Amino acid sequence: MTAALLEVEGISKSFPGVRALHEVQFSLHSGEVLVLVGENGAGKSTLMKILSGIYQRDTGSIRVDGQEVEIPGPAAAQALGISIIHQEMNLMPDLSVAQNIYIGREPRKGPFLDERGLNRKAQQLLDDLGIKLDAKQRVGDLTVAKQQMVEIAKALSFDARVLIMDEPTSALTDTEVETLIGLIESLKAKGTGIVYISHRMEELKRLADRVTVLRDGEYIGTLERDEIDVPTIIEMMVGRHLDEGARPKASEHLRDEVVLRVTGLSTRQLLRDVSFELHRGEILGFAGLMGAGRTETARAIIGADPRSAGTIEVNGKQVSIKQPADAVRHGIGYLSEDRKRLGLMLEQSVTFNTALASMGTFTGPLGVVQQGKARTTAERYVKDLRTRTPSTEQVVKLLSGGNQQKVVIAKWLARDCDILIFDEPTRGIDVGAKEEIYRLLQKLAAEGKSIIVISSELPEVLRLAHRIVVMANGRVTGTLANEDASQAKIMEFATHLVADEQGAA
Amino acid sequence: MSQTTQSPADAPSDEAVAKERGARAALWRKGLQQGLAFGTLVVLLLFFSIASNNFFTWSNISGILLATAVIGILALGTTFVITTGGIDLSIGTGMTLAAVMTGIVAVNLGLPLIFGVLAGIATGALMGLINGINVAYLKLPPFIATLAMMMVAQGLALVISGVRPIYFSGVPGFKDIALGTLIPSLPNAVLIMFILAAVAYFLLSKTVFGRYTVAIGSNEEATRLSGVNTNRWLVTIYTVAGVFTGIAGVVLAARLDSAQPQLGVGYELQAIAAVIIGGTSLLGGRGSIVGTLIGALIMSVLINGLRIMSIQTEWQNVVVGVVIAIAVFADSLRNRRGL
Ligand SMILES: Nc1ncnc2c1ncn2[C@@H]1O[C@H](COP(=O)(O)OP(=O)(O)OP(=O)(O)O)[C@@H](O)[C@H]1O
Ligand SMILES: [Mg+2]
Numbered sequence: 001m002t003a004a005l006l007e008v009e010g011i012s013k014s015f016p017g018v019r020a021l022h023e024v025q026f027s028l029h030s031g032e033v034l035v036l037v038g039e040n041g042a043g044k045s046t047l048m049k050i051l052s053g054i055y056q057r058d059t060g061s062i063r064v065d066g067q068e069v070e071i072p073g074p075a076a077a078q079a080l081g082i083s084i085i086h087q088e089m090n091l092m093p094d095l096s097v098a099q100n101i102y103i104g105r106e107p108r109k110g111p112f113l114d115e116r117g118l119n120r121k122a123q124q125l126l127d128d129l130g131i132k133l134d135a136k137q138r139v140g141d142l143t144v145a146k147q148q149m150v151e152i153a154k155a156l157s158f159d160a161r162v163l164i165m166d167e168p169t170s171a172l173t174d175t176e177v178e179t180l181i182g183l184i185e186s187l188k189a190k191g192t193g194i195v196y197i198s199h200r201m202e203e204l205k206r207l208a209d210r211v212t213v214l215r216d217g218e219y220i221g222t223l224e225r226d227e228i229d230v231p232t233i234i235e236m237m238v239g240r241h242l243d244e245g246a247r248p249k250a251s252e253h254l255r256d257e258v259v260l261r262v263t264g265l266s267t268r269q270l271l272r273d274v275s276f277e278l279h280r281g282e283i284l285g286f287a288g289l290m291g292a293g294r295t296e297t298a299r300a301i302i303g304a305d306p307r308s309a310g311t312i313e314v315n316g317k318q319v320s321i322k323q324p325a326d327a328v329r330h331g332i333g334y335l336s337e338d339r340k341r342l343g344l345m346l347e348q349s350v351t352f353n354t355a356l357a358s359m360g361t362f363t364g365p366l367g368v369v370q371q372g373k374a375r376t377t378a379e380r381y382v383k384d385l386r387t388r389t390p391s392t393e394q395v396v397k398l399l400s401g402g403n404q405q406k407v408v409i410a411k412w413l414a415r416d417c418d419i420l421i422f423d424e425p426t427r428g429i430d431v432g433a434k435e436e437i438y439r440l441l442q443k444l445a446a447e448g449k450s451i452i453v454i455s456s457e458l459p460e461v462l463r464l465a466h467r468i469v470v471m472a473n474g475r476v477t478g479t480l481a482n483e484d485a486s487q488a489k490i491m492e493f494a495t496h497l498v499a500d501e502q503g504a505a
Numbered sequence: 506m507s508q509t510t511q512s513p514a515d516a517p518s519d520e521a522v523a524k525e526r527g528a529r530a531a532l533w534r535k536g537l538q539q540g541l542a543f544g545t546l547v548v549l550l551l552f553f554s555i556a557s558n559n560f561f562t563w564s565n566i567s568g569i570l571l572a573t574a575v576i577g578i579l580a581l582g583t584t585f586v587i588t589t590g591g592i593d594l595s596i597g598t599g600m601t602l603a604a605v606m607t608g609i610v611a612v613n614l615g616l617p618l619i620f621g622v623l624a625g626i627a628t629g630a631l632m633g634l635i636n637g638i639n640v641a642y643l644k645l646p647p648f649i650a651t652l653a654m655m656m657v658a659q660g661l662a663l664v665i666s667g668v669r670p671i672y673f674s675g676v677p678g679f680k681d682i683a684l685g686t687l688i689p690s691l692p693n694a695v696l697i698m699f700i701l702a703a704v705a706y707f708l709l710s711k712t713v714f715g716r717y718t719v720a721i722g723s724n725e726e727a728t729r730l731s732g733v734n735t736n737r738w739l740v741t742i743y744t745v746a747g748v749f750t751g752i753a754g755v756v757l758a759a760r761l762d763s764a765q766p767q768l769g770v771g772y773e774l775q776a777i778a779a780v781i782i783g784g785t786s787l788l789g790g791r792g793s794i795v796g797t798l799i800g801a802l803i804m805s806v807l808i809n810g811l812r813i814m815s816i817q818t819e820w821q822n823v824v825v826g827v828v829i830a831i832a833v834f835a836d837s838l839r840n841r842r843g844l
Contacts (some may be wrong), residue, residue: 090724094719104733112711
């Protein structure tokens with residue numbers, strides 16, 4: 001084999017209280033996709049940040065084309081042809097798409113910016129990449145998915161030889177994922193080496209030429225193309241055999257008592273006549289394609305968005321919910337899909353965030369916060385959810401992406417609502433921890449809580465939900481008992497067009 | 506313009522909603538930013554013209570403009586700092602120190618006037634440079650770094666001048682910097698303010714310097730990760746603001762024909778208020794030079810008009826305070842993003 005495009009060896013990195021990486025290695029050849037996997041907090045993002053000049057390694061060596069290199073900063077990484085799409089969004093919301101893409105490299109006319117040239121260049125790039133976006137739009141006004149596409153366009157604008165993608169698809173719609181996969185194929189053909197980080201096994205199967213596994217900051221091994229096999233990879237990741245829990249059955253669990261009945265729910269924008277029932281102790285799955293209206297349904301129920309029609313009954317009584325605080329008063333908790341913007345205080349500790357939504361339970365006489373009690377609760381959830389953090393006093397900002405997500409979950413579990421709505425609860429969470437979360441949700445349901453899980457991953461819905469509501473274009477197109485459901489059947493309902501609304505099961 | 510063609514299975518409405526919201530949010534923001542301040546200014550002008558016959562006369566208007574010049578120049582410079590999400594409290598006393606330095610060089614040392622002017626400007630720049638280094642490299646919060654500089658500058662101005670005003674009566678031509686009229690019946694100080702406004706406008710909207718000012722205010726970390734040396738730019742931005750402070754000091758000294766070491770405290774808050782009234786976001790990421798100019802004019806029209814209507818100074822302060830509160834409220838409205 002010729003000298004690898006990129007080769008790292010013996011890389012170690014510690015943060016105060018955390019050994020993030022220990023003697024890690026991998027190599028990347030041109031024209032291949034190396035998928036990097038590992039549990040939350042395994043050190044994947046840290047390793048990539050070292051390669052893109054954001055962190056400095058403690059030990060180890062990095063070689064590009066066989067030449068040893070130093071990467072003291074982001075500019076040095078760019079100069080070496082290493083480009084990265086970060087796991088967490090890194091855009092300037094007040095600037096336009098074009099200004100974001102070419103930040104630091106803006107075309108100039110003498111001392112002035114060449115705004116027209118900049119827009120032309122950016123639009124050209126977007127069109128070439130098949131990304132449907134207006135270069136002049138302000139990034140802060142775009143949806144999360146579109147912002148992610150801007151990040152991708154920006155990374156690709158460097159003509160990078162090494163492209164690192166840290167969970168690029170976590171916020172993308174299915175069509176955009178396809179666009180991205182198409183882009184990756186054409187980059188491969190041009191000889192670009194790609195490091196791809198993802199927790200989605202489907203993507204791994206489709207994209208990977210080789211797979212490198214990290215666990216607890218250590219290098220576990222690399223699988224060649226013909227050795228790639230999902231159970232093996234999972235076992236390497238979690239260090240133990242993971243048996244998948246059995247699918248639940250609606251007939252066994254369904255109790256008569258309806259805790260939440262939604263009838264004829266509509267919004268001005270999208271929802272049309274959405275009706276369903278949630279029983280005590282039930283996990284109700286919401287499936288559908290992106291934009292089918294599942295998040296909108298949840299937001300309309302909790303009063304985050306205005307409703308144009310429909311009634312909501314909690315425990316048989318009609319209730320008026322005008323804002324999220326009303327929903328919480330009626331015992332409905334909603335865990336949003338966008339943790340960074342809506343779910344977490346990044347500068348605060350794990351304990352602070354866990355206790356935040358349920359301060360009442362942690363407040364003693366005179367409004368004094370019972371710090372000890374809050375910490376005990378936080379510690380319990382850290383253990384239950386296997387959150388990787390040196391202590392509950394760590395600020396959330398310093399946790400890995402998936403572990404931040406676990407803190408959001410802990411927050412709503414601590415809140416002790418009777419009805420919990422989870423929107424994409426396992427996005428960005430590793431396979432091992434997913435299983436823990438599934439078990440926890442099932443335990444809660446068995447204890448009599450009622451849970452709605454919105455998920456784009458069909459295996460997850462099937463693994464969790466007693467019954468499954470499928471939505472398309474703002475309507476409910478079908479409701480299935482788990483034992484009657486399959487991925488194919490759900491997809492059939494999910495792609496139903498408006499014409500035939502009521503398909504038979 | 507991008508054509509968004511959607512497969513039926515995809516999210517047409519989601520898309521449309523986001524787009525509509527975005528467009529509405531953008532309009533709302535822009536409308537408020539440009540419109541509100543300008544509208545307020547027009548309303549104030551009309552109100553005072555009707556309320557008092559003495560208001561809308563050229564001598565009064567040029568008086569207002571002259572009174573705006575110093576605050577206006579300070580506000581222009583500090584617009585850059587505020588756009589980065591920072592704040593500069595040292596501009597008031599910094600301006601005083603610059604004026605005193607001009608006096609020391611031109612009067613006490615008796616050097617040619619131009620050296621005095623340059624000394625004033627250089628003093629401002631140096632203070633800005635130190636502020637920038639403290640903020641960017643030593644990671645002091647801008648509020649603290651510039652609060653410290655504010656006190657240092659105040660102390661130095663008093664010490665260096667011996668707590669006595671320095672008079673420029675022996676320096677011919679100095680007064681003309683502010684009060685001469687290169688353009689008939691328009692004081693030079695006002696001319697300088699308008700020229701600096703044009704310079705600042707180009708800096709903010711047409712140059713890389715301005716682009717990074719906005720980018721840093723919008724998301725400093727992201728800007729740094731994009732390979733922009735944000736620390737160096739921050740130092741540059743604070744230094745440029747310092748240059749404006751220095752010029753303001755020279756103009757102030759020329760207008761008073763003296764350097765008054767006791768003066769200066771309070772100017773920084775008026776300048777910051779002018780910036781905020783003009784629609785620059787205190788949270789950073791959005792700045793408007795035209796807005797700052799209008800904001801500064803609103804402040805002095807208000808004060809001048811109230812004075813002409815013989816309203817007590819104490820009440821003038823109350824009114825100005827209320828206007829600032831309203832402006833900041835408008836700022837928070839702007840920040841309610843559509844999403
Ligand atoms: N700046 C930092 N300070 C302290 N600890 C950190 C810092 N950055 C990362 N860590 C810790 O290092 C470990 C590895 O984090 P990293 O972000 O690399 O994980 P990851 O593999 O990307 O996980 P995920 O799949 O959740 O994104 C985690 O325990 C994290 O808390
Ligand atoms: Mg990560």
